[in-house]
Amino acid sequence: xxxxxxxxxxxxxxxxxxxxxxxxxxxxxxxxxxxxxxxxxxxxxxxxxxxxxxxxxxxxxxxxxxxxxxxxxxxxxxxxxxxxxxxxxxxxxxxxxxxxxxxxxxxxxxxxxxxxxxxxxxxxxxxxxxxxxxxxxxxxxxxxxxxxxxxxxxxxxxxxxxxxxxxxxxxxxxxxxxxxxxxxxxxxxxxxxxxxxxxxxxxxxxxxxxxxxxxxxxxxxxxxxxxxxxxxxxxxxxxxxxxxxxxxxxxxxxxxxxxxxxxxxxxxxxxxxxxxxxxxxxxxxxxxxxxxxxxxxxxxxxxxxxxxxxxxxxxxxxxxxxxxxxxxxxxxxxxxxxxxxxxxxx
Amino acid sequence: xxxxxxxxxxxxxxxxxxxxxxxxxxxxxxxxxxxxxxxxxxxxxxxxxxxxxxxxxxxxxxxxxxxxxxxxxxxxxxxxxxxxxxxxxxxxxxxxxxxxxxxxxxxxxxxxxxxxxxxxxxxxxxxxxxxxxxxxxxxxxxxxxxxxxxxxxxxxxxxxxxxxxxxxxxxxxxxxxxxxxxxxxxxxxxxxxxxxxx
Numbered sequence: 001x002x003x004x005x006x007x008x009x010x011x012x013x014x015x016x017x018x019x020x021x022x023x024x025x026x027x028x029x030x031x032x033x034x035x036x037x038x039x040x041x042x043x044x045x046x047x048x049x050x051x052x053x054x055x056x057x058x059x060x061x062x063x064x065x066x067x068x069x070x071x072x073x074x075x076x077x078x079x080x081x082x083x084x085x086x087x088x089x090x091x092x093x094x095x096x097x098x099x100x101x102x103x104x105x106x107x108x109x110x111x112x113x114x115x116x117x118x119x120x121x122x123x124x125x126x127x128x129x130x131x132x133x134x135x136x137x138x139x140x141x142x143x144x145x146x147x148x149x150x151x152x153x154x155x156x157x158x159x160x161x162x163x164x165x166x167x168x169x170x171x172x173x174x175x176x177x178x179x180x181x182x183x184x185x186x187x188x189x190x191x192x193x194x195x196x197x198x199x200x201x202x203x204x205x206x207x208x209x210x211x212x213x214x215x216x217x218x219x220x221x222x223x224x225x226x227x228x229x230x231x232x233x234x235x236x237x238x239x240x241x242x243x244x245x246x247x248x249x250x251x252x253x254x255x256x257x258x259x260x261x262x263x264x265x266x267x268x269x270x271x272x273x274x275x276x277x278x279x280x281x282x283x284x285x286x287x288x289x290x291x292x293x294x295x296x297x298x299x300x301x302x303x304x305x306x307x308x309x310x311x312x313x314x315x316x317x318x319x320x321x322x323x324x325x326x327x328x329x330x331x332x333x334x335x336x337x338x339x340x341x342x343x344x345x346x
Numbered sequence: 347x348x349x350x351x352x353x354x355x356x357x358x359x360x361x362x363x364x365x366x367x368x369x370x371x372x373x374x375x376x377x378x379x380x381x382x383x384x385x386x387x388x389x390x391x392x393x394x395x396x397x398x399x400x401x402x403x404x405x406x407x408x409x410x411x412x413x414x415x416x417x418x419x420x421x422x423x424x425x426x427x428x429x430x431x432x433x434x435x436x437x438x439x440x441x442x443x444x445x446x447x448x449x450x451x452x453x454x455x456x457x458x459x460x461x462x463x464x465x466x467x468x469x470x471x472x473x474x475x476x477x478x479x480x481x482x483x484x485x486x487x488x489x490x491x492x493x494x495x496x497x498x499x500x501x502x503x504x505x506x507x508x509x510x511x512x513x514x515x516x517x518x519x520x521x522x523x524x525x526x527x528x529x530x531x532x533x534x535x536x537x538x539x540x541x542x543x544x
Contacts, residue, residue: 146400
């Protein structure tokens with residue numbers, strides 16, 4: 001009798017130890033994204049399958065876009081080589097699950113940061129990379145320059161979306177009347193607008209600029225400066241890996257700070273000789289900011305040299321040098337008309 | 347206060363001139379920045395980036411203020427409600443850029459052009475005087491900035507909008523400069539911003 005009891009106890013204990021060990025390993029594994037990335041020699045990035053300006057592959061499989069460049073910046077910070085980023089196209093529905101199941105290290109996929117997403121999926125959005133929001137497109141000939149002048153308009157909108165709800169809220173709040181012209185698919189909405197069935201077309205501002213390219217006369221359309229909803233697009237990482245989160249967050253902030261300080265991919269070698277304290281800290285000539293991230297002294301130099309500062313990445317993909325021509329708007333630096341603001345590297 | 351500003355401005359200007367005088371010796375004799383006599387083709391269509399448009403713009407400056415961003419090559423006329431009318435501009439060549447705070451002291455339609463002595467020295471082929479009109483490099487309108495030689499003006503070369511080509515003036519296409527001219531009175535505050543130095 002005694003023997004069996006002892007045996008049972010031992011087996012039970014062994015199982016408990018094994019389970020505990022497995023749990024600890026799992027936890028440790030989860031907090032070692034940087035180590036895994038370095039061992040693998042590549043950052044795995046979850047991206048949109050095809051969104052002009054943000055992430056889109058060409059026929060040879062070369063990816064371009066704002067979200068893609070952000071991932072390249074992280075790869076550059078770690079490996080001094082922006083090509084060490086592998087892009088994994090993910091659906092809108094599966095994206096958060098795939099990040100959670102560690103299929104990717106970062107999600108850089110035009111994802112709106114909100115509270116429920118952080119809570120329900122155990123995720124963390126380190127910093128806003130792009131301030132998007134809902135806006136309006138109108139024919140240039142109408143000479144409208146404010147959304148408040150849209151009273152009694154026929155509005156083209158995609159049915160059963162947050163866009164439709166925001167539209168209703170905005171018009172109600174401003175005591176304006178409107179008539180919805182809605183369709184289930186976005187291309188149907190666009191077609192209706194192109195055929196002149198509405199006075200205005202509402203969608204997220206970045207979408208309006210992209211969709212405008214598909215209209216028969218893009219230059220006869222203007223996008224109003226008003227933004228009526230908050231769609232802060234941000235990269236996403238898993239909770240509980242603070243070291244990795246810090247790398248992703250400060251990669252973005254290094255790019256924003258670089259723009260503010262006037263450091264670009266073109267003058268980076270000049271910046272390395274600068275005697276301005278802010279610039280010296282950014283390029284690693286003062287302090288040990290890179291080492292403290294688990295990276296090298298010149299982490300930010302690598303980002304700026306290979307990928308560029310925030311403004312360069314914006315202009316190239318969605319701004320003046322791109323087909324989209326989206327004005328900087330809210331994404332301009334805080335001291336130049338916008339709200340893009342990075343805490344200092346100090 | 348104003349005297350100080352002017353002093354600082356002229357100092358910046360002077361160092362720019364000194365820089366450029368030595369640089370201009372090595373330059374081509376013909377300066378592409380000014381082509382007196384050339385009549386602008388008004389049908390010229392600029393890139394969307396340089397076309398007049400209302401944009402989101404957050405600032406502590408009151409509506410009616412003009413803010414010029416040299417690095418961006420944009421001129422903003424601040425509007426109420428966090429917005430601004432944005433115009434594409436041509437700005438000074440490197441070494442010919444300046445920053446500071448000034449007021450519009452005078453407005454003129456189809457202004458005459460008397461290139462300042464510094465410009466004549468650098469570009470001796472320029473006329474000493476040119477009457478206002480379609481072939482005049484100052485274009486349809488001019489707004490004088492403080493007591494400086496600098497102006498916000500039109501152009502007879504609309505394709506130079508978005509470039510760094512002038513001797514420190516800010517040029518807009520004629521349609522835009524006329525639009526701006528009608529919106530701003532003498533006394534308007536003009537803030538000129540430069541990109542940060544390393």
